[in-house]
Amino acid sequence: MNWLELHENVKIPDVFILNLDIAGSTKISSVSHPAEHQSRMKELHGRIDNLFAEDKRFYSDSWTGDGLVVLFSDNNDVADDLIGKAIEILLIEKPESNKSFFPEPVSIRVGIAMGNIYFSRDIGDIICEPMNIAGKLQKACPDDGGVLINENVMNYIKDKKLLNGFQYKEVLINNKTHICNFLSIDASKVYPKRLGQHNKVEINVQELYGNYPDAKADAKKINEYLKKAKMIAGPFPPNTKKEVVLTGRGPIWLYLVLAREFHGVAAKLVYSSPKEEDVVIYDHVS
Numbered sequence: 001m002n003w004l005e006l007h008e009n010v011k012i013p014d015v016f017i018l019n020l021d022i023a024g025s026t027k028i029s030s031v032s033h034p035a036e037h038q039s040r041m042k043e044l045h046g047r048i049d050n051l052f053a054e055d056k057r058f059y060s061d062s063w064t065g066d067g068l069v070v071l072f073s074d075n076n077d078v079a080d081d082l083i084g085k086a087i088e089i090l091l092i093e094k095p096e097s098n099k100s101f102f103p104e105p106v107s108i109r110v111g112i113a114m115g116n117i118y119f120s121r122d123i124g125d126i127i128c129e130p131m132n133i134a135g136k137l138q139k140a141c142p143d144d145g146g147v148l149i150n151e152n153v154m155n156y157i158k159d160k161k162l163l164n165g166f167q168y169k170e171v172l173i174n175n176k177t178h179i180c181n182f183l184s185i186d187a188s189k190v191y192p193k194r195l196g197q198h199n200k201v202e203i204n205v206q207e208l209y210g211n212y213p214d215a216k217a218d219a220k221k222i223n224e225y226l227k228k229a230k231m232i233a234g235p236f237p238p239n240t241k242k243e244v245v246l247t248g249r250g251p252i253w254l255y256l257v258l259a260r261e262f263h264g265v266a267a268k269l270v271y272s273s274p275k276e277e278d279v280v281i282y283d284h285v286s
Contacts, residue, residue, distance in 0.1 A: 012117050015071055016082055016153065019111045019134035020048070020089060022066035023143060041066065044106075047092050050231050051085050069131065071117070079114075079156035083163075086110045086147045090185055107145030107185065111137025114152040136173045137180065147183040154181055200243045201233050202272070205250030205258065217251050225254065226261055233262070241267035241285050247274075 022044065045063055052070060059071045072078045090108055115130035130152075137148040148171065157163060166181035208225040209217040217225070233244055244266040246258060255271070259281055262269055269281040 014114060014156075015117045015128070015130070016078060016112065016114045016156075017117075017128070017130050017134040018070040018072070018082065018086065019113075019131070019138040020068050020070075021109050021138055023107045023109055023145065044092070048089055051088060051092070053231050069134070071131075079153060080159050080162060082112065082153075083147075083149070083157060086112060086149075087183070090145060090147065090183075107143060109138045109141035109145050110147040111135060111139070111141065112147065112149040112153050113137060114150070114156065133173060133178070137171060137178075140171045140173075141182075142184075145185045148180050151179040200245065202245040202247060203229050203232050203258070204248035205246055205254060206248040208250070208254070217254050219253065222254075222257055226257065229258055229261065233266070243268040243270065243285075245270045245272050245278075246281075247272040 022041075045068075048068065072082055089110055092108075111134045113130040113134040115128065115133075117128035117130065133150060137150060141148055147166075148169070149166075154163065163181060166183045169180045169182040171178045171180050206215065208228050209215055209221065233242075244262050246255060246269070259269060263282065267285045268283045271279040271281055273279070
């Protein structure tokens with residue numbers, strides 16, 4: 001049960017709402033085979049979904065065409081993480097190489113607002129002005145994409161250095177001027193370099209197949225284990241140097257499969273032993 005399902009016919013204060021849209025997909029579909037285009041969009045949707053997977057702080061709605069709405073819980077600590085996710089979304093279209101997997105570039109527009117929402121289980125719907133504002137902010141982004149956040153969101157960001165790449169912008173919504181900050185797609189490319197915690201991730205191999213003493217890995221479930229590992233690792237934005245650390249109990253064959261999976265994707269792969277010094281499997285950073 002996610003946090004939204006815990007509420008019933010109540011007012012929920014201080015909820016962060018992210019509204020995104022993949023722009024240009026209609027144009028791209030006109031120059032692609034329908035099946036190929038559908039496969040690419042499904043892959044892109046999946047990459048974005050993985051950013052929010054298994055995080056109980058949010059409620060993610062289903063995709064409507066190429067649009068998605070995500071609601072984050074009334075946890076004030078979520079603002080900084082939300083900005084990080086928004087930046088990764090901008091860069092996620094080319095996560096494994098500098099070459100897009102679309103015949104033409106797509107752009108992603110993101111609007112983020114914060115405020116009170118009203119959830120009615122009777123009608124199964126969410127009623128809130130911030131959701132409307134987030135949608136309007138998303139549409140106010142330029143055609144090549146970007147992130148627009150309103151003043152309420154900015155007030156909750158603790159690490160103000162996260163806003164270094166943003167620029168002041170006024171947006172007119174429903175005849176009212178909203179003070180916002182805007183981050184362009186070009187400015188977002190330097191973001192992972194500024195935020196160190198996005199450049200290293202640890203994967204406990206045993207947790208991929210069972211976090212209990214007698215758990216045994218099953219070679220028939222390799223794809224399932226790889227999917228979990230990639231979900232933990234998250235996206236690999238271009239022009240970044242992300243390190244993956246493998247640790248924990250696990251069969252040699254599973255370690256080898258993981259090493260092969262992350263080769264050419266992670267800039268550095270390390271095995272961390274609880275008893276010995278770390279072993280660098282490969283290093284494309286130094």
